[in-house]
Amino acid sequence: MTTSLPPGIQLEKTDDRIMTLNVGPQHPGSGHMRLIIKVDGDYIISCDPDPGYVHRGEEKMAEYRNYIQNIPHLERPVIHDSCNILYPYCLAVEDLLGIEVPERAKYIRVIASELNRCVYTLYWLAIYGIFLGHSTMFMWPAGDREFCIDLLEAMSGARVTHAYFVPGGVRNDVPANFEERCLRQIDYFEKRLKQYENIFYQNPVLKQRTEGTGVLSKMDAIRLGTTGSVLRSAGVDFDIRKKEPYDVYDNLDFQTQVLKEGDSYARSRVPYLDMLESCRIIKDALKKMPKSGSVRTKLKPNPKGGNEEAYRRVESGRGSLGMYVVSDGKPEPYRVKISVGSFRNLICMPYLLKGEKLGNMPAVYWSLNYWPVEADR
Amino acid sequence: MSTIAPEFRLSRFVASLTDLIFWIIVIFTLIGLPIVLIVLFYAELPVIDDKLLTPYLALTWLADPSRTLPIIKSLMHTDFFRITAFPGFGFAALLAAATIYIERKFLAKMQLRVGPLYCGKIEGILQLMGDGLKLISKEIIIPAKADKPIFWIAPLLFVGTAAAFISLIPVAPGWVVADLDVGLLAVFAVIGFFPIITILSSWSANSKFPFIGGIRALHQMVSFEIPLILSLLGIVILTGTLNLTEIVESQQHYWWIIFMPIGAIVFFTTILAELERIPFDLPEAESEIVAGWLTEFSGMMYGLVQLGSYLKLYAFAALFTILFLGGWNGPMVWPPFPQEIITEGIKMGPITMHVPGLPLLDQEMLNGTLWFTIKTIGVILVILLPRGVFPRIRIDLLLHTGWYKLIGLAFVNIFIALALVYAGVLGPGGLIQ
């Protein structure tokens, strides 16, 4: 070969046994990410994830908008879990500007955050079902999301991208008959969730497919820096709502769900158990919420912070979501850095997929609770 | 929308109509008439009342009400009618089309949603026609380095083999396209063709994903053919014949599923694998290998493959009914033809009309067809059910099931059959006849 290739382009060596598969961005099995998989027969030799197809430069764009204008902007990485991604931003800005949040607002925030967690987890579960070929497991969670989305719409006015949290509380109070409607729908929602046991989680075909694949040991999970449900399914008892409680989580009683096996089956079960816990948290919060009170502290127009920085983190549907906000006296933040759970969990993928069969690739890949848009920001 | 369609002008419309009429006349005279005459030259015409029934004679006679029905009855007993309409392709295609629609509505109800709704006035009943028209109007794209002759022929071969399978199935006593003495063995031979066609179509597409899909399909179909054949050996031992009509006739008092439940379960599982239905739809696994061996098919080629697939579904369900559920046997529920119409004619007010040649189809045949259809539809519904309940199985578990568990169960079934025959319970000279 006398011609030299431009830099960055590799020529695929034709080997007898090894085939390179491009599970690319335009594929029913990959989301918005590319996986370059080298396959020998049916066994995966190496897997090279290639994220970055949805990168927009959110963090840079946040430097040109002031603290309130950042609210619709920063909720875009995960549109249906938008309250959870605004939560650490609001907490950090409240630290920077020294704002105190009223009690009723804290309870409303907790309820909205848990509803968002259910909405996101059901969407993730639906796609997990369709990756494994189970079309009913795609339709049932997609339909059951309606109960939570309906409540979020009554609260905030929009089904996705709620733009509901602001530094200082929430933008509006819940409507009049919200509590009774919420209890009714969450009760039915819990009943629907329990139906998933027989058809999905105890289904022998599913168990054979996911048990024992992609095993992540406890030491590896801690060493690789995983977070969220991936960490809790490997046997590590770490939930930010319990370890570093924010808002009123230290007042509510709930358990952290931990499973020990660390395989794909455990990783697919922990978010489901988390959802059942979320229903309990919502019912508890509704009982303990103060019946009246303001839900927002009034801010001065164009709030400015001093020369400070703040870092807060929150347990979102995918793991710990942290925001690091630096201000230098202007109405716009100097730097906003978002640390997302999806991107941190992506590091496991080359390790877990090496030596696996090709048929296990969707089961392991999506069980890492990876949301491509958020990972690329 | 109105910016896309051109404006209506009457002159252009009339011009297009005359163009259409012109081309219809040209094609009819230059191609249609010669084909009809050539076919009539070689086709076998029936003989009625010692006269050879040419089309001209038939048209003359059809005008006479006393001869209409005998002509139609004699046409119904020709081979051509059997192949294309009643137990053959027409009946099967109708049931296959109904199956596709029922599958979509059935799965939708299980998944708490609606399914096809807007196409057609009642609950989307014309959805299939819409899908068929859409597939016909799409462009057929062939990959550049594909093996073109084989790639073009593969869907046609698929439909042809499925049609060959259908021709062996008896629907009512005496109504079968090909009445072979070794019918069951011919079924096994035809089933053996399907993996070949799958591997041909996936290899000729010259692309990675069809390649993986084709290899998986080959593994799956070959490894499940052996339990399929073994599970039916029990029936052959008990009845002593391979002829499908005789197997149905031997089930007049009891169905074979009562004595061979394990064989029925094994056969049912292998049906799901041969049809590539969930949980065994690895060759078409959508989330891993786009669409498996169907990836490169587009337009009507895809439509033909789907048609062949659903014809195969009907044929396997019919086979299950014939072998295990008693075929067309069932209590007589069809009302008998009223005798007064034959002897005295139909009374319409002051006029009495005599229509010789009635009844068109006899009561036994209609009753048999009714029971056969009911049982086949029941089996089809049970085949459709796992699609909504199970995820897709993985290849090594599939091979483990096919080669270890199912063959073991099939052998257990054969031993049960042998025990029943040698204990004198069943078979010739047994306690239960």
Add this chain to the structure above:
Amino acid sequence: MSSAGGIIRALNSGVKHLAVKRFTLRYPEEKLKFVGDGFQFDPQTGVGIAGIKGRHILFHDKCTGCQLCSIACEGIAEAIAMVKVNETWKHNKKAIMPQIDYGKCVFCGLCVDACPFYALYMTNDYELSSFSKEALIYTPSQLAVNPKVDQDVEIKIDKRGATHG
């Protein structure tokens, strides 16, 4: 044999769901009912009133042309531009009012939060599609119209399942 039990239980669960009612909302024939009249904001208390964030409504007898809604939107979507209207109001000397481009609006409602004169609210109307991009720009007089909506369907839960009815 536990796998056989699991298979039978899964099939049983599938068959039982054939008796549950369908959950689909038949959209053009049935439309969801919303609580309240649309998102509103009370500048005195600084808290909004819950409602759906649909199309905006502009009260001409309250808008003073202060441009605060347009400034709020500049960092978000730049969907509000101030245009001259030929109406004479005592409180609107410059005679300018907002014009909203729904091709760019993200329906976040921060313009409603910014208005201090109770002039800009949001309504229940969300069916805003049109055949051309120019028709999506709503002038102030178009924004003054109160939309007519007939939405009457909500989620009902009963023994045989939940439906939209």
